[in-house]
Amino acid sequence: MELEEYKSSFNSEDAAPGWDAIDSVLKQVYAEQEPKHWGTIIKYMLGGPDPLDGISAYQSSAGNRDHLHFCSYGFTSLYYDEEAVGQEFSKFGFELTFRLLSKLPPDEEPIWVCNLMQNLARYVFESGKWFEEYHWIPAWYGLKTLDTFYGKNVT
Template sequence: MTEHENEGAAPGWEAIDAALAPLYADQTPKHYGTIISARLGGDDPLDGISAYRRTTPRPHWHFVTYGFSELYAKESNDPAYSGFGFELTFRLADDGRDEEPPTWALNFLQNLARYVFRTGNVFLAGHHMHLNGPIALEHDTGIVAIAFVEDPELPAIDTPHGRVEFLQIVGLTEDELQALKRWSSSQALEAMAPALPLFVTDLHRASLLNDSAIARTLEAGSAREGASTGRIYTDRLAWSRKKRLLRGTQTVVTIGARQVEELTALLPLRLPFGKEFELIGDAVVVAFEPADAEGVGEDGERLTVSLTADACRALAATLRPKAGEYAVPGVDGLIFEVVPTEIRDAEGKVVQTIG
């Protein structure tokens, strides 16, 4: 604990320690406390991160956070959950030679905490997130995204301040992330689990889709059930409608090039299965719904595009992640304007422009 905490004054912290004790009774973790926590005006939301060294099923560091839950006193209004209701864990492959875990992993966990504390958005098992670049900027790695699973060794606990779940971060390659989106996160991760014992993240591994058996399982699940991903978020989204003389209303949907590939991949795995799909922007929503006839409607800032299965496939075949205007065959008056998307790193520097 950090120096300002008194013995016995942190029942939430002690509950986490008690959950870890059966796994690590004979090990004192490397612990990295925050000098000035965010509660006291500092920049780090987490009060601490512990790292345990493991040798099985392969050498790795097992990180556990302290700070998403209520460590000292009950402050939230929800009696069922402590704080945000979870702590994060992260298992990172290690060759066993370093005495200390890598600093980037500690900073990564604090950055995830900053996102949660700033937005109020919580993580749940099955959630996934693109990182807009390598998980570790100074490493040559294909791990560019993460998903969340229940830590296979740490079940949820009931603390004096409410329930706390241990959500483990799983590093993913780009194509693995897309495979999760095209089916079900939980089922896709279950299919990957035999190749990822305890879901240890290895910066140097190749994509699991190189394994033909795993790839076939993921493709079959997607073809059989469609995609569970029902929405994607984008900061480049707008729509407008204008009446045309003798030709009806024209609708223009403006979307960033980065989201085009996701949209065209997921729409055919949603609408033909009777499932809606949403693009969610900062101020507007564009919803796609399956229908027997094409149509466009608006309700406030929400635009609803109704598509038949044929029109859905036509849209997916027409749009490209390249700047320009695209008319949807068979859907009169519907135009998609694709604009370039800038990908920025954690420091805000543009590292890639799509479209």
């Protein structure tokens, strides 16, 4: 997309083209399902502690297994940003997904998943190192040993 097309398509101060793009893809998968959503109180760009602006979870039975499918909002440029137009990647160029083999219990929320995703986001935002397609993290490794696991030097 060229800059002029971007300006004319998203010409309001509250435009969130990146967020809308993520929602559009998830809507193709989950149709009209309303996700469970967790957002930050103070956005990271305004000094808040959590790099991800939001995390949504959808109930899914893909693969014949009931599970929750979580998706992050924040590794890509979510809001109007003319400097992002024409770049190879939008910010870090990816979002995280997480699948939890469970239905959403009516009386409790799996907040630990949000905490895990926010901790991964802190690792990426602070180190400048990112994840690529099909990267995964074994449950028995802590964030401090990710560089060792992937064979990179710890900085």
